Each structure stands twice: as structure tokens, then as C-alpha cells.
Amino acid sequence: MRWVCLLFPRLALEGALRRRPDPEAPFALVDGPAQRQCIRAANRAAREQGVRPGQARGFAEALCNAPLFKAPDAAPLSKAPNSAPDRGSRSGSSQRLETAPFDAEAVERWRRRLASWAYGFSAQVSLHYPHALVFEVASSLDLLGPWPRLETRLRAELAELGFSHRLVIAPNPAAARVLVNVHDGLAVDDAGLEPALAALRLDRAGLANIDAAQDIVQTLKRSGFQRLGELFGLPRSALARRFGGGLLRHLSELRGEWPLALDYHRPTPRFSRTFEFDQPVHALAGLAFPLKRLLQELAAFLMGQDAGVERFRLTFELEDGPAQAVEIGLLAVQRDPDTLLELTRAHLERVRLDGPVVALALSAPRLSAYAPVRRELLEEPARQAQAWAALHQRLVARLGEPVLKPLVEYREHRPEMAVIDGAGPRARDASVGPARPGWLTPTPQRCDGDVVQLLAGPERIESGWWDGGDIRRDYYLAQWADGRQAWVWCEPGRQGWYLHGWFG
Amino acid sequence: MSSLESLLDSRQVWRAQAGADSQGGDAIASGHAALDAILPGGGWPSAAVSELLSAGAGNGELALLWPVISRMTREGRPVVLVSPPGVPYPAAWRQAGVALEQCHWLDVQGREALWATEQCLRAGCCAAVVAWLPQADSRLMRRLQVAAASGNTLAFVHRPLAKVSEASPAPLRLRLHRHAELEILKCRGGFPSARRIAFGARA
Structure with a gap:
């Protein structure tokens, strides 16, 4: 029991829904050329109106806007008891179908974000399989386990994030990936792997990825093979001769006999969060709490990355007018939330808001290596130097960089x-x-x-x-x-x- | 009698005879023999504000302070000048023996200068802070005095002559006269001498 596979069947739709103010309103993703856009995916409210993937966009819009044209198979889908009053209250023109174009890049972005999330549970997270994440958990089970507890936690956090999913844990990533096609919540150990795989139907066994998959699956079916287990019983040499090495290798990977080389996900060394306000905020004082929250999140992120930050940017989304950005540059790499908050506050004292703020975003495009200092171990001169660095930082944060000036002697007579600054070469001789x-x-x-x-x-x-x-x-x-x-x-x-x- | 005790407790008056050493603060030699001989403890009161009143730049204020500044910077300890009356001319400071790399100046005015002075004093990592604060009133001087004490930092605050008659919480107040002469207006732990002290002409 080592590898978890998470399958996200509706990643594109749910990713897009997270941006919508009302995720319960009919919504669909459309795809294809502008003249012939088709529905790619639809949320529950839209499906209740009869919207189905593959329909033309105009047809789907007509279904939602005019309930008379309700498709006949809409009824069984609305069997969820709590959806009935919703439908009643939302009939009429307010039920317009909202659409957004399908964005493959956004899907990838969500996949990477989910991988970063999974990185919190495992150091080996792979995006090898489309629509899915596999990650190794055996080494984290001592800390986060036992497995049922971790499973509950994973599901709770995914529900919080708003992604429907299926989940399987298996001794190797390839088996986890094929088992998640037909199972949810299945946990197989080494002994249970063989029977679980053997029961898989051939068309659900992930054979599509090997060379000439179509031919192989067809030939196998015509030969009377239905399940994966029937292949396991065949002599390997015969299989290899008849179908090539690809099939044999795939079967070996599934049974964990052939190691699978995966590219592991490395979380992006970037941080970007936004805090949106219900009411526009007019004064900087009102931003104290969101700022603290964002900096705490940043500090937690930095802690997870074992890094610090030297520069970051605060962006104030204004109600009217362009966003206002404040670059915060620190003189030393920091990650302590209190220090970050104090320095940021000092920076903001010099900032005037151009208008009411509706959202505050914090982004740290680049992280820096952070070396924590053990204060109590330092000797006196080192501590003095550190206190001086902290003072320097505070002064520059509030007064601005050019204010604290050094005395430098240049070789210049005028x-x-x-x-x-930089008037010429520095005078070196102590001439009188x-x-x-x-x-x-x-x-x-x-x-x-x-x-x-x-x-x-x-x-x-x-x-x-x-x-x-x-x-x-x-x-x-x-x-x-x-x-x-x-x-x-x-x-x-x-x-x-x-x-x-x-x-x- | 009790009212006198309470005044003493609140440090609004002090016993002239009680020496500076009984007040807990060491003195830092000013580098001018004539001055050290008169100042209680034999030098500038450490961890306290010394107030210097003068008609403006050019009254020998640097000749007075350069010995202590150069000694501290050569020991590798930073000295900060806050809103000085002109741009420090590095050649002159170097000739006075100041280690320039430990000397910093803050080109700020107004409230920011007060804030910066207090920050530098409180941080406790500056050997000395020299500030020109014509805007500081007695309430702010008290604040700076507290900051200097908590940061254990030597502080010099320059103010214009107009403030001579104003009460000041600084334990030492000096008035600079013609070039390289000064008068002690107030010093905690000693009697102010009425005569002027020449502290050595500029070389």
C-alpha cells in the first residue's frame, strides 16, 4: 500500500466554477471553432436543464432559456432531493446558461496547484497521467496515517477546494491509476493486487497507452479475452511474440514487477494569493487583517518550501481605476510572519490608496534560500551586526532606500x-x-x-x-x-x- | 519633605552631590581634557541625551564630537547622523580620524527625523546617534531620553538657541558659543560651571 492515485473527472469544469460568483447557476464550458461551438462540460444546474456534452452551444442555451424545450431525459438527473426547490425558484430568464471557453492551460494550472497541494503529503508527486495525480504515501503514513485517517483528510481537503475525485491506493502507481478507472476508495495491498487487477475488463486496463493499442485490444477481444487476469495466466514468451514488448511491459508495471520511472512534481517557487473583500475598503487600516492573513499564508508557504522571500508585491484591486501595486523589497531574506508584517506595515505608511480597494493580492515571484539564525549562539559582535541589519531594514522600509547614506570619499577635487555617489574612484590613501x-x-x-x-x-x-x-x-x-x-x-x-x- | 521625595523619585530634581556613577551610568570620555575634567563622571553621560544648543552649523560642534565619533567608528561600531545641517564632507571627516564605513547619515526632515532618531536610539546597536532636531519640544526630548536609556545609546541632539529657556529632560545641556567654546547649562550630578570652556581649537 504505497501509491495513491487521485482522478479528477471534472477538473476543467470545477476549476472554472471556482471563479464564478454563483457556482450553482447553469454553467457550461464550450469548445471548438467560433461558429460551431459545442458543450464540453456542464454543471449540475445546466444538466438538469438537459444540457449535455456535445450539444451545439445555441441548442444548449435554448434549453436553459426556454424551459418548455426541456429535453426528455432531464428528469432522472434531478433526483437529488435538495435540488428541487432550487429549480423552482430559478425558472425563467434568470436561468440563462453562462458559458466560458474550455481552457486547456487552466486545466494544467489546476493540476499543478493540486500537485502542490499533494506535495504537502508526499515528496513524490507525479503528474504523469492526464487528469490524475499519483503520489507516494508509505513514507508519510507514520506521520499522517493510518490510511483511513489520511484518506478522510485528503477527501475533506479536496471537498474544501471544490474538486470531485476518485481515489485508490495500491502498491504501485500504474496499478493505482488503472484501478481508479473503476473503483473509488479502494485500498489494495500486495496480496490483494493480483485479484483486483485480474478482475479488470480489458478496455479499462490502461492498454491505450502502449503501441498499437487498438489492434492489440481488438485481437485480444476476438481471441475471447475479456479480463486482465486471463492474460496473466498466459506464458510471457508467447505474449511477447504475439503482441510485442509493450503489452508485456504494461502488465509487468501493473503487477509492480517492472519499475515505472516517473517525473516528480516540484512545486513552483512562487507564491500568489488574493484576498477579496465583500465591501470595498477605503482606508489602509481596514487592510490590516487581510494583510496579516496573506502574510501568514506566505510564511506557511515559505516554511513548506524551506525558503524565504526578499521581494514581494502587494496589488490593490481598486473599485474604479487600474490596480495599484506596491513593491516591497527587503534587505535580507525573511520568512517570519511577524517580521514580514512589521516591515510591510512600515512600507505601507508611505502609500496612499487611489480609491476603495476590492481585493488585495500578494505575490512573491521569486523565493530565496533562507538561513535561520540561532540568536542565542551568536557572539556579541555578530549580534550587534544583526541588530544593525534589522535597524537598517526598518529605516529603509519606512524612509526609502536612498535616505540612509554612507560616507564615501571619492578622489575628486570639486x-x-x-x-x-560614485563621483570617481574611491580615495584610498590617507593623505592629509x-x-x-x-x-x-x-x-x-x-x-x-x-x-x-x-x-x-x-x-x-x-x-x-x-x-x-x-x-x-x-x-x-x-x-x-x-x-x-x-x-x-x-x-x-x-x-x-x-x-x-x-x-x- | 515628602513632596521633595516625590520630586526626587520622579527625577524632576536631583541631588547635585550624588555623583554620576551613583546614577548607574558610566561616562564616555569626550576626548577634550578640559571638558572631561568638569563633566561629572569625566565624560559624556552614556545611555542619555546630551543637548547641544547653538546658533547653527559652524560653531565647533564637530570639533566637539569628532573625538568620540572617531573613537567609536574605529572600534567598528556604527554612528548615525540624523538630518545634519549640511552634507558631511567625507574628506574632512576622514581627516578627523573617523572610520567612514561606520558612519551613516539620514537625509530626512520633520517627523520622520524624530522617528528615525528614536528608532536608532532604541535599537541599541548604534554606538552614538547625533541628531539635529530643531522641531523637537520637551515632550519629544523626554521620549528620546527614554529611548536612549532603553537602547543604552549615546545621544546628541542639536537644537537652536531659542530653546535655551525651554525646560529639557536631557541630563546634560551645553551651549556652544563662538567657535570652540562652550558653556554648561545643566548637568545632572554636578554643578554647572559658570565659566566658558574652550575645548580646543580646530587644527
Whole structure:
């Protein structure tokens, strides 16, 4: 008892229904060219009106819109007792058939999401078989088992997700897959496998996947074979000679004699969730709870992935107008929900909502490796560094990246250029040059009346002819009337003093 | 008598004779011998706000603080400047002996500057925080004082001369006069000296 196979017979329809505001209203998926669209699948309400797969779209719409044209075989389908009052209350024009195009990609997306869900139960999840998931559970049964308990849990969670399913557990994935064609809830162990397989009819035994399946099945049937068990009794050499290796191999796979190589599903390293509101939210304060929920889900997801996140995006769907997105960048990889919440709140303090919000989405397109730190083991300097990193993070989160500036000395003579980031190569030698003021004023200002005395100077600074920003100035240390000391300059041969810094 | 006790308990008045060491805080040498000799405990009160009042930049405030800043940054501990009066000129700071890679400045104004100062003080990982907060009133100064105490961080807050007459919870208040001269307006654990102290002219 190791492999579970889950078959989703109505994956496309149920995936599409999850997006509908009222999943009980008549709904169908249509497929085919625009002029000749056919019904591909229909929900129960539509089937009660007589809509069947394969019908032309117009015909199906007419069935729903005009109950007089009810197809004769609609009655037996409405035998579910709770559906009767529904039908009565929904007669008339409100029963219009809603349709959506069949989307194969959406089906694949749902399959992958379900595989990610199954990844929570098993490390070996495969999407090898269409419409189905197989995953290995023997290694998780110690934790999640026994099997009946796990089965109940799987079914409950699938019901919550809204997917009808069939489920079988068998000693190998191939057997689980063919048994789920005819069974639901069957659990076979090694001893029970052979009889369970032997009872399968040939056309339900998954033979379609082997080469020349049509011919083989037909030949077998004409030879009088009905069930798989009758083939098991035949000598292998004869089978191989008559039908080729494919059939033999398939039979061996079913009995677990031939290992089946499966590609295992790796959950996508991405996170995306949306929280929709019943009422539009007008203030950021009202988003505190959904934000907390989303970040908790993100943290749980990251924990499952053993990863952290460095950047993520919050998207506010506005009632009127385009969505508003806020990129949240962290300085370090995080996954603790409280830390994420605190940092996100700090980011949002700078955000103004453009209008009422109807939904909040959180997406983390890329995950990063996360190395948890054991604080108590760190020595003092390391802890200081960590506290500094946390402070840095907090400041940047609220004030924005460019606000916290380092002091970097560049090899550049022009004072106003020397404090611009990346002004030139970094000065490396600790040369002692002429005195420089501790503060520069961002731009030189005219200050003719304030200078009462020149204490030192001049120092000629002449540079920058190559980039158009050339200057030619005589700098002086000047005393102000109130005793303060300033750095002032004038252009040689011209009038006018300019304040350019303070000797603090 | 009981009202005096309650005032003492709430730290609104203190006994001048009780030394700084009995208050639990160590002092951090300022690097100016003349100043250290007068300050109780022999230096800046650690884990507390020292308030510096001046007419503006250029009054020797850097000459006063550079010794302690350079010592701390060379020990590899970060120092943060919050909304300084100008752009720090790296060459001058390096010549003063400051390890530039440990020195950071925050170009923010208004309420954000107050918030950032408090955050830096509270975090407890900065060796010193030097802030220029003309907007801070006495209530905010008390907040910063509490933050400095809880984060055990040395704090300097610069305010304009107009605040001289305002009450301030800072344990040490200095007024900067002409370049490289200062006057102690208030110091917890010692008598303010009336005379001005020259703390060494700029080299």
C-alpha cells in the first residue's frame, strides 16, 4: 500500500466554477471553432436543464432559456432531493446558461496547484497521467496515517477546494491509476493486487497507452479475452511474440514487477494569493487583517518550501481605476510572519490608496534560500551586526532606500562633486590635504554681507574642464559676525562671496 | 519633605552631590581634557541625551564630537547622523580620524527625523546617534531620553538657541558659543560651571 492515485473527472469544469460568483447557476464550458461551438462540460444546474456534452452551444442555451424545450431525459438527473426547490425558484430568464471557453492551460494550472497541494503529503508527486495525480504515501503514513485517517483528510481537503475525485491506493502507481478507472476508495495491498487487477475488463486496463493499442485490444477481444487476469495466466514468451514488448511491459508495471520511472512534481517557487473583500475598503487600516492573513499564508508557504522571500508585491484591486501595486523589497531574506508584517506595515505608511480597494493580492515571484539564525549562539559582535541589519531594514522600509547614506570619499577635487555617489574612484590613501569643512551646503549661496573676517586662504580649486562642470574658485576660511566659521569662495577677479560649507 | 521625595523619585530634581556613577551610568570620555575634567563622571553621560544648543552649523560642534565619533567608528561600531545641517564632507571627516564605513547619515526632515532618531536610539546597536532636531519640544526630548536609556545609546541632539529657556529632560545641556567654546547649562550630578570652556581649537 504505497501509491495513491487521485482522478479528477471534472477538473476543467470545477476549476472554472471556482471563479464564478454563483457556482450553482447553469454553467457550461464550450469548445471548438467560433461558429460551431459545442458543450464540453456542464454543471449540475445546466444538466438538469438537459444540457449535455456535445450539444451545439445555441441548442444548449435554448434549453436553459426556454424551459418548455426541456429535453426528455432531464428528469432522472434531478433526483437529488435538495435540488428541487432550487429549480423552482430559478425558472425563467434568470436561468440563462453562462458559458466560458474550455481552457486547456487552466486545466494544467489546476493540476499543478493540486500537485502542490499533494506535495504537502508526499515528496513524490507525479503528474504523469492526464487528469490524475499519483503520489507516494508509505513514507508519510507514520506521520499522517493510518490510511483511513489520511484518506478522510485528503477527501475533506479536496471537498474544501471544490474538486470531485476518485481515489485508490495500491502498491504501485500504474496499478493505482488503472484501478481508479473503476473503483473509488479502494485500498489494495500486495496480496490483494493480483485479484483486483485480474478482475479488470480489458478496455479499462490502461492498454491505450502502449503501441498499437487498438489492434492489440481488438485481437485480444476476438481471441475471447475479456479480463486482465486471463492474460496473466498466459506464458510471457508467447505474449511477447504475439503482441510485442509493450503489452508485456504494461502488465509487468501493473503487477509492480517492472519499475515505472516517473517525473516528480516540484512545486513552483512562487507564491500568489488574493484576498477579496465583500465591501470595498477605503482606508489602509481596514487592510490590516487581510494583510496579516496573506502574510501568514506566505510564511506557511515559505516554511513548506524551506525558503524565504526578499521581494514581494502587494496589488490593490481598486473599485474604479487600474490596480495599484506596491513593491516591497527587503534587505535580507525573511520568512517570519511577524517580521514580514512589521516591515510591510512600515512600507505601507508611505502609500496612499487611489480609491476603495476590492481585493488585495500578494505575490512573491521569486523565493530565496533562507538561513535561520540561532540568536542565542551568536557572539556579541555578530549580534550587534544583526541588530544593525534589522535597524537598517526598518529605516529603509519606512524612509526609502536612498535616505540612509554612507560616507564615501571619492578622489575628486570639486567639493560639490565629491559628495555625489560614485563621483570617481574611491580615495584610498590617507593623505592629509588642506583643511576641509565638516559640512557642505548642498549648493553654494551668495553671502556678501555675512563675512566679517577672512581667517585663512586662499586655496585655489580649479578642476573639471573635461566634463563641462569646470570651476575656478578661491576658497577662504571666513568668520561670521556671530563667530561661526564658514567656508566661502569667490571667483578670481570677480566680486561676490559664496557660502559653501561650515567648519563645525 | 515628602513632596521633595516625590520630586526626587520622579527625577524632576536631583541631588547635585550624588555623583554620576551613583546614577548607574558610566561616562564616555569626550576626548577634550578640559571638558572631561568638569563633566561629572569625566565624560559624556552614556545611555542619555546630551543637548547641544547653538546658533547653527559652524560653531565647533564637530570639533566637539569628532573625538568620540572617531573613537567609536574605529572600534567598528556604527554612528548615525540624523538630518545634519549640511552634507558631511567625507574628506574632512576622514581627516578627523573617523572610520567612514561606520558612519551613516539620514537625509530626512520633520517627523520622520524624530522617528528615525528614536528608532536608532532604541535599537541599541548604534554606538552614538547625533541628531539635529530643531522641531523637537520637551515632550519629544523626554521620549528620546527614554529611548536612549532603553537602547543604552549615546545621544546628541542639536537644537537652536531659542530653546535655551525651554525646560529639557536631557541630563546634560551645553551651549556652544563662538567657535570652540562652550558653556554648561545643566548637568545632572554636578554643578554647572559658570565659566566658558574652550575645548580646543580646530587644527
